[in-house]
Amino acid sequence: MFIDLVSVRVTAGTGGSGCTSFRREKFAPMGGPDGGDGGKGGDIIVRGDANLSTLLDFTYRDHWEAERGEHGMGSNKTGRSGKDVVLPVPPGTVIRDRDTGIRLGEILEHGQEFVVAKGGRGGKGNAFFATATHQAPREWQPGEEGEMKTLELELKLIADIGLVGQPNAGKSTLLSVISAARPKIADYPFTTLAPNLGVVQLSDSRTFVVADIPGIIEGAHTGKGLGLQFLRHIERTRILAFMIPIDAMDWQAEYDQLRAEVQNYSPELAAKPHCVVFTKLDLLGEDYVPEIEAPAAFGKWSISAAGRIGLDELKAAWWSRLLELRKAAGELPSGNT
Known part of the structure; x- marks a missing residue:
């Protein structure tokens, strides 16, 4: 529990x-x-x-x-x-x-x-x-x-990357593939009832921590769904990854809604660096990154956790951005990579 x-x-x-x-x-x-x-x-x-x-x-x-x-x-x-x-x-x-x-x-x-x-x-x-x-x-x-x-x-869980998305966006699946964490995965909404942490291991003993936050729905900041209960756990993350399934009805609307929920919960949280990750790329059968308006995002990627597609590029991008943040905070010497 x-x-x-x-x-x-x-x-x-x-x-x-x-x-x-x-x-x-x-x-x-x-x-x-x-x-x-x-x-x-x-x-x-x-x-x-x-x-x-x-x-x-x-x-x-x-x-x-x-x-x-x-x-x-x-x-x-x-x-x-x-x-x-x-x-x-x-x-x-x-x-x-x-x-x-x-x-x-x-x-x-x-x-x-x-x-x-x-x-x-x-x-x-x-x-x-x-x-x-x-x-x-x-x-x-x-x-x-x-x-x-x-x-x-x-x-409030401490993690480097916080996975934020609606129910069934593929957050738990991604965490289970890139780390040793074994969250519950099923084909119905709100499978994840509690945050999960996973340690991602790269080469040369480089590691960072990823948190899978339970699904956020519209109105989460007012107490709807599970969002308000667990939004606190992304407050300590360095980077937010907004996850949008490739088969979503409206990619832009889903991104805007997730950003709005985080903004309404905490403007300071919304100011954290974030990226956009489109999931379930295997449903298309081709490499495709949808075009959406996300000027504040430092990058956009399309992946398939089930098909192991695009994961190395995503992890490398996360690591690169984490290094920049750590250097800016004085946690690493300027020459450390």
């Missing part, structure tokens, strides 16, 4: 209270205060885990609480700090405070972590309050309470 949006309640640990104590030794009748401080409460930490692909685990448990700090003790002993609680999430997870809507952060890579709820500070023991004029203090501080929050975790 693919789960990409969950809410969880987290409670950081309360700090331990300080201690009121005085030294009691045989030859030190006026030993003075020696009450130690309380320990700090445990934090709630979110950490990236590349072994995870969904937020399914959080549907079984929706409340996480860190350990409280121990109270201070005599002989100036500080209480033990509470253990932190680590919530593992897949890379690409955005964390928000559900009550305020404030975005707390995001996890983009394995091992990345940050604190979403801080544990309470431990209280001071009476030794802290001793002064030259106040040598036998009985004051102490209670520990502070840990932060309590309701978090919204939203997973």
Whole structure:
């Protein structure tokens, strides 16, 4: 089951209270205060885990609480700090405070972590309050309470290429041919009910990640079909590939509709580099690229995933464009190819 949006309640640990104590030794009748401080409460930490692909685990448990700090003790002993609680999430997870809507952060890579709820500070023991004029203090501080929050975790898949198209446009078939992914493929609409990721392997150990997004229909940005539920997963892609079957009734209308749905969902997303890929070329039996008005596209290709036609050219074009984007972002040296 693919789960990409969950809410969880987290409670950081309360700090331990300080201690009121005085030294009691045989030859030190006026030993003075020696009450130690309380320990700090445990934090709630979110950490990236590349072994995870969904937020399914959080549907079984929706409340996480860190350990409280121990109270201070005599002989100036500080209480033990509470253990932190680590919530593992897949890379690409955005964390928000559900009550305020404030975005707390995001996890983009394995091992990345940050604190979403801080544990309470431990209280001071009476030794802290001793002064030259106040040598036998009985004051102490209670520990502070840990932060309590309701978090919204939203997973947005990270991919280089996002395949965007209407149901039965051939997205899953293409992904299964160019990668080791094995999405469900059938001859009826909405076969793909969850996004699929596949790693495309080129020569010289060159690889990139392709995401197959469930079919987008007209009105997807308003919640129709499955589009609104999964449009978030193309937000992190570098390149969008608008896929149009060669047997479509109106190529231009289908392209314009896909562009409009993406634009209505997010103007920033619509500004990403994109190309047009005509699929099911084997139905024509000849090499043909339809003429459509797509001035913003960096290229147009016709392919047949079933017939293995035009795939090498398409993958090479994607790789070339990805290199340009990575160099522009400073992720690669200028001479790297």
